[in-house]
Amino acid sequence: MHVKSTLILSTALAGMAFPATAQEVNVVSWGGAYEKSQVEAYNKPFAEETGVKVNMIAADNPATPLKAQVEAGNVTGDVFDIEVSDAIRLCDEGALVEIDPASLPAAPDGTAATEDFVDGALLDCAVANIVWGTVISYNTTKFEGDAPTSAVDFFDTETFPGKRGLPKNPKRTLYLALIADGVAAADVYDELGSDEGVERAFAKLDTIKDDVVWWEAGAQPVQLLADGEVSMTTVYNGRIFDAMVAEGQPFEVIWDGQYMDMDMFVIPKGAPNPEAAMDYLKFATDTQRLADQAKYIAYGPARKSSADLVGLYQDGETEMAPHMPTSPEALENAVMDDPEFWADHDAELSERFNAWLAAS
Known part of the structure; x- marks a missing residue:
């Protein structure tokens, strides 16, 4: 070959x-x-x-x-x-x-x-x-009939019930909310750089806040899926691949809204x-x-x-x-990490994110 x-x-x-x-x-x-x-x-x-x-x-x-x-x-x-x-x-x-x-x-x-x-x-x-990428993954045993296919579906807990796993940081959370709200991947940083875009992202997160299980280490989302604590989560693509292929877990990947680094x-x-x-x-x-x-x-x-x-x-x-x-499929609606953007905005967005987490 x-x-x-x-x-x-x-x-x-x-x-x-x-x-x-x-x-x-x-x-x-x-x-x-x-x-x-x-x-x-x-x-x-x-x-x-x-x-x-x-x-x-x-x-x-x-x-x-x-x-x-x-x-x-x-x-x-x-x-x-x-x-x-x-x-x-x-x-x-x-x-x-x-x-x-x-x-x-x-x-x-x-x-x-x-x-x-x-x-x-x-x-x-x-x-x-x-x-490498942060992607959405779901447990196939949790859904009968149609399976989720997009970032929009991740936020649709009525059609696709169950808890959602998200990382406890703004960088790999706010972008997904914007994509689920209809923002093209190419426009995510323009949105996050504006007050209106930030408000939009948090408003979308509000819709699933009560259903989120927050994770902080890379092994956690895979375990959350395996234990049935969440039906869908974001996760590092290499880790979920190992779970699917090496361990035979009943998981699938959704590439829509991938966050690349x-x-x-x-x-x-x-x-x-x-x-x-x-x-x-x-x-x-x-x-x-x-x-x-x-x-x-x-x-x-x-x-x-x-x-x-x-x-x-x-x-x-x-x-x-x-x-x-x-x-090609993974790149269709992918957001590439922008270190310069986060150098300028990480402190303020992290402060806002932590305040949002603490609010009831």
Whole structure:
């Protein structure tokens, strides 16, 4: 499958220069199934190709040790996997190495990396590897007859009865209320940037407030569905995929109103193995490696050229393409996270959201 593309990539990689100045590289990521996907898709082939050992270090949020190490002047990590907002902030603070996008590998057909990565995936100091989403999921055993299909249905507790699970934060809650109220995904931030739009979002949330079970950790919504405490919830797409496919839970995903975000690789200033770190970053974000990662977890590659190379899940049976947050269906009415918007509005919207939660 995809032999031609794979051969082109292998040839391109064979021509890349990997300096032998470092015998190891320290990569700090998030642990769990996500870390496993990176070990299999990136670390093992990189070590085989270069002879450089990859040490994987897990952190609850890799941006935290990165910042602490830079401030202490004692940097031990070489590559960190962090969220977009942290990448922007740390770059602005001068903690990260700038990355020339022209130095990144081209797509197999020669398309430059600057044209091949999805919008927002290349920053001054960061390169995205995955796109992930917050989606709606429901328990199929809770509904007889017609099943829910949209964000509108999530807010329709009369037609589709049962409790709803929502995260206890404004970023991944207010947008969904607006979409359910008829706002196009492309217009969500314009609405949230206005007093009228904020009022509109809270008015829509009011309609289900008494039926909401609030969650704060990523494992909670899956458990809420499994325990029957809610009939529908928003949830991270990778976690619900694992529940559906790996565990056989009777859940389905609704892509309408998906909230998308990315994870990014960065290199801190003062990294102990800077050349090996840059080699690893380039290797791990080429077309084939990003496609390979999708064999282990349902997160979308950050490069367009990776899409056609996404194959089967590690079970050898499940086609991964339909489960990608970057699939055509998933992108139809998706909202991409806007770190700059939230840098400007997070404090005020969080204050308003918390006051709304506390009100009877």
